Structure formats: C-alpha cells, structure tokens
Amino acid sequence: MSGTSGQETAGRRRLRMGFSTGTAMTAAARAAARCLLSGECPSSVAVRLPAGYYLPVEVARCVGHGDWAEACVIKDGGDDPDVTHRARVCVRLCLGRFSSDPETGGLEVGAGWIRLTAGAGVGRVTKPGLPVAVGEPAVNPVPRRMLAENLLEEVGRVPSQALHGVPLGFGADRVPWESPAGSPGVWIPAPGPLEAAPAVTVHVEVSVPGGEDLARHTLNARLGVLGGISILGTTGLVRPFSHQAYEETIQVALDVARSTGCSQVVLSTGGKSEKMARALLNGLPPESFVQIADFFAFAVKRAVAEGFRSIVHSVFFGKAVKMAQGHPYTHAHKVAMDLEAVARCAAEIGMPDETVRRIRGANTARHALEILKAASGREGSEVRDAPPRHTLPVHRVVRRIAREAARQSKALAGRETDVRLLLFDYDGALLADVTA
Known part of the structure; x- marks a missing residue:
C-alpha cells in the first residue's frame, strides 16, 4: 500500500495503517473505468475517502477487453490485519447510455446511475437487521457512496462529447462477461444534483477470489450474509489498533x-x-x-x-x-x-x-x-x-x-x-x- 500513514508512540515502532475492502473495490473500479475510457491501465489510482482527502492505492492488475475492463487491488490491512488482509478485490466494469428502450434495460435518468452486482466471493444479504436490504449485495452504504463519488470523478475526466460513442451493450441484467447465476444487484444513484450526473450508466461487478472460503472465518453466515465476504468500511482506512x-x-x-x-x-x-x-x-x-x-x-x-x-x-x-x-x-x-x-x-x-x-x-x-x-x-x-x-x-x-x-x-x-x-x-x- 502506498500513501498510508501510521502512528508513533515513544519507544514503539511505527504502526502502518491499511485500507478497507470498500477502498479496494473503489480503487479497482477507478482503474477499470480509466482503462475503458482512456485506454490507460494505471499502476495506481487516488481514491477519494469519506473525509475528503485522497489515498493512493496500487493496482495489481488492469486489463481492457474492448467494451469492458477489469482491475484488481490487493487489500492491505496494515499492521492490524483481519481475515481479508491480502485478499484480491476485483472489479469488472462496462458503460452504457441511458435509453428508454426496454431491450437495453429501460434505463431512465434518475432511476440509478451505477448498477452494482456481487460476483464470486462477495456475499448476498439474506436476513434483516443489517444496514443493507435483504437480497442486495453485501456492500455496505459507505463503500457504495465511495464508489459513486469516485466513478463520477473518473467519468468526469472525459469530455462529454467523447461519451457519445459509449455502446448500449448492456442493461440491468445483461453484461458482456459471464456472471454467476442469480448475482444480486442494486442501483446506486449519482451523488449530488441530478443534472450533474453523467449521461451514461456504469455496471460494476465486484468479486473476491476465494471470498467464500474467507467468509467461513467471519460471522457472515450467522448474520445472514451468504456466498462470500462483505465489502466494508466507514472511513476507508483500517487503523492499526491492536x-x-x-x-x-x-x-x-x-x-x-x-x-x-x-x-x-x-x-x-x-x-x-x-x-x-x-x-x-x-x-x-x-x-x-x-x-x-x-x-x-x-x-x-x-x-x-x-x-x-x-x-x-x-x-x-x-x-x-x-x-x-x-x-x-x-x-x-x-x-x-x-x-x-x-x-x-x-x-x-x-x-x-x-x-x-x-x-x-x-x-x-x-x-x-x-x-x-x-x-x-x-x-x-x-x-x-x-x-x-x-x-x-x-x-x-x-x-x-x-x-x-x-x-x-x-x-x-x-x-x-x-x-x-x-x-x-x-x-x-x-x-x-x-x-x-
């Protein structure tokens, strides 16, 4: 991890901060979006955290596939690692234009901007009492907001006229890659005023290879999160508190x-x-x-x-x-x-x-x-x-x-x-x- 800070006490070594699975997902999404929009596969991206400042995060893998791209980030728990430390958090991403045509998803401006789905290794919420509704991907509210804010910035880097060539190759349930059957999904609105939202939709699939095995070492099953780990974080950082x-x-x-x-x-x-x-x-x-x-x-x-x-x-x-x-x-x-x-x-x-x-x-x-x-x-x-x-x-x-x-x-x-x-x-x- 780059750009992290730590804490120092007299006579003790410096403790290194890490970043959350929510930050890892957001970084991978920014990298995939940049690859798709500009052809550039970045080695690192700057993620805007909830506090308003940016954290540089290394990108482990970034590949373009024509009308979609994928990127992976290695989650770094710093000096207070949990079960997800060194897990690979991956994002597949494609873009589409708003359309009233049911064949392309019937998307309407304001109905949602990002379609977030859970890929392999990311859980689905099956019981009430959690901050995420039953049936949705186990991606908590703050990481969802981080994803929306950062992708809005990333898409905003591209001149609006350049977005006119974005293909209509996906809808609410159709993407140019093979997804697990029955993947849970949710629409995330663009942050800020509706008129500031870009004239594109973004489909993001987040996956964690081996996430289902990792989840066995957590309380997810007891809490009703099945199929993988949860994407978490409230500050975007993991503080090194033993x-x-x-x-x-x-x-x-x-x-x-x-x-x-x-x-x-x-x-x-x-x-x-x-x-x-x-x-x-x-x-x-x-x-x-x-x-x-x-x-x-x-x-x-x-x-x-x-x-x-x-x-x-x-x-x-x-x-x-x-x-x-x-x-x-x-x-x-x-x-x-x-x-x-x-x-x-x-x-x-x-x-x-x-x-x-x-x-x-x-x-x-x-x-x-x-x-x-x-x-x-x-x-x-x-x-x-x-x-x-x-x-x-x-x-x-x-x-x-x-x-x-x-x-x-x-x-x-x-x-x-x-x-x-x-x-x-x-x-x-x-x-x-x-x-x-």
Missing part, C-alpha cells in the same frame, strides 16, 4: 480528562453514541467524553483507578445486551450475540409467545429491537413519542437490559462509583436512562 494500542489510547484519554479537572467521564462505544451523549449532556467539557469501542471492563476499571467517581455509558442496544451478560470485551468477532436474555425479558413481561420466538431467532440485536418496536405498535423514531413512564413493551424490555448492563458496570466500578447508562436507538432516540 488491543494493547487501543487500551493505551483509552488510558491517554482518561489521563487528559483527569488532568483537565473532569469529575465525570462519559464512556461511549463509538462516534455516533458519543455524539448523542454530547447532545444530551451538553454542559460537560469535551474532555469528559471517551470512546472505548469494545473495551467495556478495561475502561471502567481504568476510570475508577484514575479517580472518577461518576461514570456514564452511552451505548446502543447490541452493546448493552453484551454488557448485561457480563462480557468484558464486546466485539462481534470475539463475542457472538446471544438474544436469549432479551427473549426471556419479553416473556417475563407477558409478550406473546410468537414475539418471544421471533426475538430468540432474530438475526442481530437491531433486528430484535425492530421486532420489539413492531410488537409495541411503534416503528423507528415513533418510540420517542411513546406514552409517559415508558409503558410500551419495547421500553420495559430495553430498560431491563439497560439496568442489568449498568449493574454489571457497577460491579466492576465498586460501591463508591455512581454509574449511569444511556441507551440510544439507532436513530438517536433515547430509549433508556438508568442508574446503578
């Missing part, structure tokens, strides 16, 4: 909070839950907020050791369930989601047997929460408009889980430390605010 390095980061943040005079520390599991806690606890200084990821027990113990006597947790439902079960470390790769406690709570408050059964068999904690909402007659943000005293079944179950999670934290922190837990819905609604 357990020790992340624990050191938490310790440094706690040190800063203590040294700036904070009496209370707010432990969030990530950026989204921290943002929600900041909005609710807007009187606290920014140093009070510490992102702890999955290091629940470590963070609580270190906060107590640093002298904090008031700890607030800001979490989503899935983390709260694992905390309530006493897991000191909550990452999905180490701790599988066990929804039996949620189902048991639902049964104890008298929810129907069918609802309890569905919760027990839910795909994810998010899915279980959706089942609870539906059984309570509320969907999404309607929960925040619920009757007073949290009388809905969803609130009663969630509060039980939240209380047990807070009790587990209290057991770690000790009697002299106050513990509060804020449990947020995925849309930002506060579902529970409990103390222990």
Whole structure:
C-alpha cells in the first residue's frame, strides 16, 4: 500500500495503517473505468475517502477487453490485519447510455446511475437487521457512496462529447462477461444534483477470489450474509489498533480528562453514541467524553483507578445486551450475540409467545429491537413519542437490559462509583436512562 500513514508512540515502532475492502473495490473500479475510457491501465489510482482527502492505492492488475475492463487491488490491512488482509478485490466494469428502450434495460435518468452486482466471493444479504436490504449485495452504504463519488470523478475526466460513442451493450441484467447465476444487484444513484450526473450508466461487478472460503472465518453466515465476504468500511482506512494500542489510547484519554479537572467521564462505544451523549449532556467539557469501542471492563476499571467517581455509558442496544451478560470485551468477532436474555425479558413481561420466538431467532440485536418496536405498535423514531413512564413493551424490555448492563458496570466500578447508562436507538432516540 502506498500513501498510508501510521502512528508513533515513544519507544514503539511505527504502526502502518491499511485500507478497507470498500477502498479496494473503489480503487479497482477507478482503474477499470480509466482503462475503458482512456485506454490507460494505471499502476495506481487516488481514491477519494469519506473525509475528503485522497489515498493512493496500487493496482495489481488492469486489463481492457474492448467494451469492458477489469482491475484488481490487493487489500492491505496494515499492521492490524483481519481475515481479508491480502485478499484480491476485483472489479469488472462496462458503460452504457441511458435509453428508454426496454431491450437495453429501460434505463431512465434518475432511476440509478451505477448498477452494482456481487460476483464470486462477495456475499448476498439474506436476513434483516443489517444496514443493507435483504437480497442486495453485501456492500455496505459507505463503500457504495465511495464508489459513486469516485466513478463520477473518473467519468468526469472525459469530455462529454467523447461519451457519445459509449455502446448500449448492456442493461440491468445483461453484461458482456459471464456472471454467476442469480448475482444480486442494486442501483446506486449519482451523488449530488441530478443534472450533474453523467449521461451514461456504469455496471460494476465486484468479486473476491476465494471470498467464500474467507467468509467461513467471519460471522457472515450467522448474520445472514451468504456466498462470500462483505465489502466494508466507514472511513476507508483500517487503523492499526491492536488491543494493547487501543487500551493505551483509552488510558491517554482518561489521563487528559483527569488532568483537565473532569469529575465525570462519559464512556461511549463509538462516534455516533458519543455524539448523542454530547447532545444530551451538553454542559460537560469535551474532555469528559471517551470512546472505548469494545473495551467495556478495561475502561471502567481504568476510570475508577484514575479517580472518577461518576461514570456514564452511552451505548446502543447490541452493546448493552453484551454488557448485561457480563462480557468484558464486546466485539462481534470475539463475542457472538446471544438474544436469549432479551427473549426471556419479553416473556417475563407477558409478550406473546410468537414475539418471544421471533426475538430468540432474530438475526442481530437491531433486528430484535425492530421486532420489539413492531410488537409495541411503534416503528423507528415513533418510540420517542411513546406514552409517559415508558409503558410500551419495547421500553420495559430495553430498560431491563439497560439496568442489568449498568449493574454489571457497577460491579466492576465498586460501591463508591455512581454509574449511569444511556441507551440510544439507532436513530438517536433515547430509549433508556438508568442508574446503578
């Protein structure tokens, strides 16, 4: 990988950052598009990341085939590699013009700009509760957006008049190469105003040779992603955080909070839950907020050791369930989601047997929460408009889980430390605010 940065601590070697499978897919797509449009097969491309800056990525293979092109990138996990480290992420790409002719796909401007399909080794989503709809390729929202933004830039490099010769040789389900039967696909709109979209459509097929074997070492099958790996990434980068390095980061943040005079520390599991806690606890200084990821027990113990006597947790439902079960470390790769406690709570408050059964068999904690909402007659943000005293079944179950999670934290922190837990819905609604 070229153009990556690292992190340096005193007396330690430099840790090298890597890039995500989403970045690898996007880089391969840019290379294939450039090859098709200009005849140039680049040895590297610059990928625009969600933060707005560009990352140079080496291209392992790039070949033109007349009216389509393909390119491959070797995914680099840096110094914190996962199962996809060194996997080959490949893209086949062809272009077409918008047309009202059903024989060419019946494509209309605004209906979609990129047709993304899953090739061999990339999974298909088969269960609810994930950020991608059932039946679609297992390519997460941020990589989809990266793909659209980068291909828009790449096509924009070519004068518009040069696009008039683009062939109409494909439609929604017809490409000039052999694809796996039944490949899942989805249309991705062009970013920005509709009038800024190019007058072409792009068909992208992403594949990962050996991806089905790699997926056996992940939780994909349990989550309902079948046939291969998922294309992931939220920043486009893989940060080189070993357990020790992340624990050191938490310790440094706690040190800063203590040294700036904070009496209370707010432990969030990530950026989204921290943002929600900041909005609710807007009187606290920014140093009070510490992102702890999955290091629940470590963070609580270190906060107590640093002298904090008031700890607030800001979490989503899935983390709260694992905390309530006493897991000191909550990452999905180490701790599988066990929804039996949620189902048991639902049964104890008298929810129907069918609802309890569905919760027990839910795909994810998010899915279980959706089942609870539906059984309570509320969907999404309607929960925040619920009757007073949290009388809905969803609130009663969630509060039980939240209380047990807070009790587990209290057991770690000790009697002299106050513990509060804020449990947020995925849309930002506060579902529970409990103390222990």
